[in-house]
Amino acid sequence: MAEGNKETPEIIGFACSFCSFKASEMAGSLRMKYPEGVKLIEVPCSSRVDPAFIIKALMEGADGVFVAGCHPGDCHFIKGNYYTRRKIAALKEMFRAFSIDEKLRLFWVSASEARRFVDKVTDMYNNIKETKR
Amino acid sequence: MKGKKLKNSHLDSLFDGFLKEEGSIILGFKRDGNAIGHHIFKGSAKDYSLINPFFSANGAIYFRRLFSKGAKLLFILRPCEIRAYVELTKLTQIEREGIVAISVDCPGTESEKEKTDRASLPEDIRDYFKGDNKKRWACINCREKRGVVGDAGIRLDRDYNMWIIPYTEKGERLIETLEGELTDIPIDMAISPDRQTDSFKTDMDALRSDLKRCVLCMNCRDMCPVCYCVDCVFNGDEYLPRGDALLNKVLRTGSTDMPQGKELFHLIRMYHVSQTCVGCGACEEACPQDIPLTKYFKGISERLQGIFSYMSGRGFDEAIPYTTFIEDELKDAED
Numbered sequence: 001m002a003e004g005n006k007e008t009p010e011i012i013g014f015a016c017s018f019c020s021f022k023a024s025e026m027a028g029s030l031r032m033k034y035p036e037g038v039k040l041i042e043v044p045c046s047s048r049v050d051p052a053f054i055i056k057a058l059m060e061g062a063d064g065v066f067v068a069g070c071h072p073g074d075c076h077f078i079k080g081n082y083y084t085r086r087k088i089a090a091l092k093e094m095f096r097a098f099s100i101d102e103k104l105r106l107f108w109v110s111a112s113e114a115r116r117f118v119d120k121v122t123d124m125y126n127n128i129k130e131t132k133r
Numbered sequence: 134m135k136g137k138k139l140k141n142s143h144l145d146s147l148f149d150g151f152l153k154e155e156g157s158i159i160l161g162f163k164r165d166g167n168a169i170g171h172h173i174f175k176g177s178a179k180d181y182s183l184i185n186p187f188f189s190a191n192g193a194i195y196f197r198r199l200f201s202k203g204a205k206l207l208f209i210l211r212p213c214e215i216r217a218y219v220e221l222t223k224l225t226q227i228e229r230e231g232i233v234a235i236s237v238d239c240p241g242t243e244s245e246k247e248k249t250d251r252a253s254l255p256e257d258i259r260d261y262f263k264g265d266n267k268k269r270w271a272c273i274n275c276r277e278k279r280g281v282v283g284d285a286g287i288r289l290d291r292d293y294n295m296w297i298i299p300y301t302e303k304g305e306r307l308i309e310t311l312e313g314e315l316t317d318i319p320i321d322m323a324i325s326p327d328r329q330t331d332s333f334k335t336d337m338d339a340l341r342s343d344l345k346r347c348v349l350c351m352n353c354r355d356m357c358p359v360c361y362c363v364d365c366v367f368n369g370d371e372y373l374p375r376g377d378a379l380l381n382k383v384l385r386t387g388s389t390d391m392p393q394g395k396e397l398f399h400l401i402r403m404y405h406v407s408q409t410c411v412g413c414g415a416c417e418e419a420c421p422q423d424i425p426l427t428k429y430f431k432g433i434s435e436r437l438q439g440i441f442s443y444m445s446g447r448g449f450d451e452a453i454p455y456t457t458f459i460e461d462e463l464k465d466a467e468d
């Protein structure tokens with residue numbers, strides 16, 4: 001794993017274009033701030049995120065990764081996020097076995113929940129910043 | 134549960150009878166003096182062996198990508214091999230229609246790599262069950278040594294009588310051709326269900342240290358029966374760059390130990406096979422560097438299968454957890 005000597009954490013977020021990514025844009029237009037170290041990648045559905053992407057991000061130096069999708073039941077493609085939930089729950093279990101589970105989070109954020117988006121990612125950022133010390 | 138008590142002669146006639154039909158073959162083990170290994174029988178099942186105490190590869194891999202309907206195949210293999218076959222049918226990598234899969238009680242195996250003195254191969258398999266031998270880690274910690282998977286099982290009771298037990302309609306049809314009546318099988322068998330092992334726990338330092346000598350040859354992937362993607366993510370330059378792609382990456386990022394990406398490769402593979410891994414240890418067997426892979430792959434897969442109460446290869450009808458869901462579940466997955 002690349003050594004993260006950076007003082008500020010780098011967090012990669014995979015955000016569904018129909019909800020969480022919209023929420024991040026709305027946060028921007030409402031001038032709500034979230035930490036600069038959070039880099040978003042827009043995906044067509046949270047279920048598009050192969051856990052390989054997450055492992056790659058972490059092994060190549062990211063300090064944390066989150067996946068953000070629509071609340072269960074609200075998927076634009078009807079059931080994508082139910083698969084996301086299974087895949088990420090399993091990946092978290094694997095990370096627990098390797099004692100790196102603090103590096104991965106799963107958020108449900110709808111397009112209108114700009115505040116919720118900002119709170120969730122800020123909390124994760126601060127948490128990881130704390131453990132980086 | 135009901136089955137038929139067997140004599141060796143019964144099996145001879147069952148197998149030879151099966152092979153009489155045009156186009157039918159058996160995948161099992163053949164014993165040739167002191168050598169023993171996987172064998173495809175056509176015409177006659179002469180010198181077949183139900184048990185092979187030496188592990189080299191998981192036999193399910195040989196018929197991966199079998200798509201022809203109606204081919205008549207009989208598999209007589211170890212439980213971990215039949216379980217891998219069952220997973221491959223779910224992954225649509227093997228057309229199940231013409232195949233009858235029989236799992237045989239497995240006393241555990243030694244590594245082929247250990248170069249065991251073949252002269253010590255016992256004449257009678259009973260001695261092997263009792264024998265003092267150097268079994269592989271995968272076998273000592275095996276989750277299912279019993280011939281209870283597939284279409285039928287061949288099992289031994291406490292007195293070393295052999296039983297054949299049908300589990301599916303296909304198994305029933307095959308066993309119908311044998312003489313004798315179905316009777317209740319004894320409760321006490323030579324191999325009993327295994328106790329549950331503790332859930333696997335480790336850390337990245339341990340993984341890094343275990344992978345120190347890995348040369349990223351990917352033999353472990355290539356010999357894994359359930360790692361089947363034709364377009365494996367590790368074949369291109371995205372995950373494990375070489376040549377120009379590596380040059381560009383290093384210029385962009387900085388110094389790096391080589392080979393680069395060992396943890397990346399193994400963790401991704403571990404996740405990808407997490408629901409289908411059968412813990413057979415074929416990966417470790419294929420590794421030229423003696424990396425203790427099985428403890429990670431088996432450990433992680435059992436933990437991850439546990440979340441969904443799934444067990445790879447246990448049944449043909451159980452869906453692989455990542456391909457299905459229940460609406461009302463995993464409430465605490467969200468952060």
Ligand code: SF4
Nearest residue numbers: 347348350351353420
């Ligand atoms: S077979 Fe061994 S050396 Fe080759 S990639 Fe796998 S673990 Fe590494």
Ligand code: SF4
Nearest residue numbers: 360362365366402405
């Ligand atoms: S490592 Fe993953 S992508 Fe590659 S063959 Fe195995 S399961 Fe498929």
Ligand code: SF4
Nearest residue numbers: 357410411413414416
């Ligand atoms: S990962 Fe290893 S133990 Fe698991 S199925 Fe593949 S070869 Fe067998």
